Amino acid sequence: MNYEGIGSLIKIFQKNSEMQMPQKKSYKVLAMIAVLGIIIPCVIIVGFISYFMTEALMEVDNPGGGMLFEMHILSAFSMVFGIMVIFSVLFFSSDREHLVTLPIPAHHLMMSKFIYAYFAESLMEFTVLLAVFIGYFLAIGINIGLWDALNLISIISALIGTFMIPLVPMIYCAMFSIILMAVLKGVKNEKVFYRMSSFFMIVFAGIFLYSLRGLGEINVANYVESLGSGDNMFLRTLNVIFFPVVWLSQAVGRGSIIYLLIYLIANILLLALLYLLGKALYQEGLYTAASLGSSKKAEIQSRDIRVESQFMSCLKKELRIILRTRAFSGNTAYINILWPVGAVLLFHLTRNSENMIAFKNTFFNGSDRAEMIMLMIMTAIAFVATALNCLASTAFTREGRHLALIKFIPVPYRTQMYAKACVCVMFTYPMLLLTDIIVCVYLRASVLQCLIYAVIMLFAHIISVVIGMVLDSTAPYVTWDDEYSALRGNLNAFFNMAVMMVISFVVLLVGLLLYEVIKLPIGVYYMVLLVVLGGISIRLLVIGPQMIIERMDRMS
Numbered sequence: 001m002n003y004e005g006i007g008s009l010i011k012i013f014q015k016n017s018e019m020q021m022p023q024k025k026s027y028k029v030l031a032m033i034a035v036l037g038i039i040i041p042c043v044i045i046v047g048f049i050s051y052f053m054t055e056a057l058m059e060v061d062n063p064g065g066g067m068l069f070e071m072h073i074l075s076a077f078s079m080v081f082g083i084m085v086i087f088s089v090l091f092f093s094s095d096r097e098h099l100v101t102l103p104i105p106a107h108h109l110m111m112s113k114f115i116y117a118y119f120a121e122s123l124m125e126f127t128v129l130l131a132v133f134i135g136y137f138l139a140i141g142i143n144i145g146l147w148d149a150l151n152l153i154s155i156i157s158a159l160i161g162t163f164m165i166p167l168v169p170m171i172y173c174a175m176f177s178i179i180l181m182a183v184l185k186g187v188k189n190e191k192v193f194y195r196m197s198s199f200f201m202i203v204f205a206g207i208f209l210y211s212l213r214g215l216g217e218i219n220v221a222n223y224v225e226s227l228g229s230g231d232n233m234f235l236r237t238l239n240v241i242f243f244p245v246v247w248l249s250q251a252v253g254r255g256s257i258i259y260l261l262i263y264l265i266a267n268i269l270l271l272a273l274l275y276l277l278g279k280a281l282y283q284e285g286l287y288t289a290a291s292l293g294s295s296k297k298a299e300i301q302s303r304d305i306r307v308e309s310q311f312m313s314c315l316k317k318e319l320r321i322i323l324r325t326r327a328f329s330g331n332t333a334y335i336n337i338l339w340p341v342g343a344v345l346l347f348h349l350t351r352n353s354e355n356m357i358a359f360k361n362t363f364f365n366g367s368d369r370a371e372m373i374m375l376m377i378m379t380a381i382a383f384v385a386t387a388l389n390c391l392a393s394t395a396f397t398r399e400g401r402h403l404a405l406i407k408f409i410p411v412p413y414r415t416q417m418y419a420k421a422c423v424c425v426m427f428t429y430p431m432l433l434l435t436d437i438i439v440c441v442y443l444r445a446s447v448l449q450c451l452i453y454a455v456i457m458l459f460a461h462i463i464s465v466v467i468g469m470v471l472d473s474t475a476p477y478v479t480w481d482d483e484y485s486a487l488r489g490n491l492n493a494f495f496n497m498a499v500m501m502v503i504s505f506v507v508l509l510v511g512l513l514l515y516e517v518i519k520l521p522i523g524v525y526y527m528v529l530l531v532v533l534g535g536i537s538i539r540l541l542v543i544g545p546q547m548i549i550e551r552m553d554r555m556s
Contacts, residue, residue, distance in 0.1 A: 043131040071242075075169045078169040082166075084326065086121075087177040157259075310411045328398065339435045382457035384500055387493075392472070424465045424469075510525075
């Protein structure tokens with residue numbers, strides 16, 4: 001294997017496939033907000049979950065069970081969300097035609113693309129895994145003594161696992177993609193390949209739901225007990241699929257260098273298998289990918305040109321870009337369905353929970369504290385949901401290398417901007433309204449409360465949309481290699497999420513101060529949210545469009 005050549009290719013992919021941080025003071029501030037608003041809260045939350053799961057499982061003499069479960073969950077997420085990234089990077093990146101003509105062995109190209117995609121896709125997961133291990137060591141240290149818990153081999157194993165746990169699922173994704181392209185080379189419809197992510201998600205979700213059977217009442221305590229006893233179907237299945245993780249868990253829990261060596265050898269063997277598989281099949285897969293592209297172009301038929309309004313033409317263009325592109329449709333449009341579905345599942349699965357029943361009764365009886373909690377939750381959902389789908393923060397990034405066309409087509413900037421904003425509202429706010437209705441039905445809230453939630457969520461939605469579009473118009477990421485890179489490598493989406501999480505935190509903090517500290521009635525919090533969020537929304541709607549238009553005029 002030519003390690004130097006592969007290393008050079010990795011550096012090229014890294015430089016060309018990620019958005020470079022604009023050298024502006026405002027972006028440095030945004031980067032700091034992103035760290036404080038996303039990374040640190042995620043690390044703290046995951047660390048607490050790991051700590052409490054370890055403590056709970058120590059009672060059944062299986063402290064490593066929680067750590068193993070979390071590592072499996074993260075491995076499953078890596079496989080579900082990594083399959084389309086790996087598949088796209090390996091076979092459908094825009095640099096494919098240029099690289100295959102160079103005197104580079106196809107399997108070297110494959111390995112360099114895989115390693116680049118692995119690190120680019122796993123950076124956030126590394127921090128989450130570190131939090132898992134920190135929470136585990138803290139729980140063990142408090143119960144058996146810090147020095148006994150901090151075994152040198154255990155620490156080394158945890159550090160190695162932090163950077164290597166996502167490797168096995170990503171290897172599986174790469175091998176699956178290569179084999180699929182070779183086996184289905186006669187298939188000329190690329191939708192078959194792009195449905196694999198949904199297939200894996202359904203499989204893992206099915207295994208998880210099946211593991212709930214026999215628990216009696218479905219709650220956290222019963223599920224943790226099933227993990228501790230080793231009877232959990234989900235855990236047993238993933239022990240087989242991600243088998244090296246089991247050995248890493250033993251290395252961390254026992255401080256065993258033997259298990260650590262076995263874990264490393266298993267990863268090396270899987271990586272070697274991927275290399276050999278790529279050497280045998282990757283070149284053929286590239287030919288299949290090229291033929292798919294040709295057939296797709298051949299299917300395009302001429303259509304009659306219809307004259308319609310400029311706004312409708314721009315709106316239809318935005319809808320086509322989103323709905324006809326797998327990466328955009330799944331990650332920006334259909335992801336919004338998770339909120340109403342999640343609300344239904346939450347209330348359905350906890351319908352017999354004593355805590356949920358008590359909260360519903362408290363809310364129905366007019367408790368100010370229960371109302372304040374729901375108001376804060378619904379407001380935070382609106383902020384986070386709008387930022388999470390990246391529709392606003394990729395409004396101009398989605399144009400890619402054709403961004404300059406917005407200056408030359410005979411359509412006013414304002415019309416194009418409104419079309420992009422309209423798409424954000426169309427895909428997001430109806431799902432927020434549906435979530436609002438579902439929550440209010442389950443909690444037996446009044447119509448007035450439901451309407452107040454809807455208005456406040458609308459204000460939060462508008463704020464997130466305008467800020468996201470302003471960020472993306474300031475420094476759009478247009479040199480992306482594929483659509484997944486446009487989402488994954490776009491700093492504007494990351495910054496918008498961070499800003500919305502910070503705003504959500506401020507909203508929650510204000511609510512706590514008004515009610516718990518100053519002891520003002522809940523009606524004051526309603527008024528504060530309506531006036532403040534409404535005022536900010538109106539102000540942004542006044543100055544935001546002009547700011548975006550000025551930046552559109554400077555785009556090239």
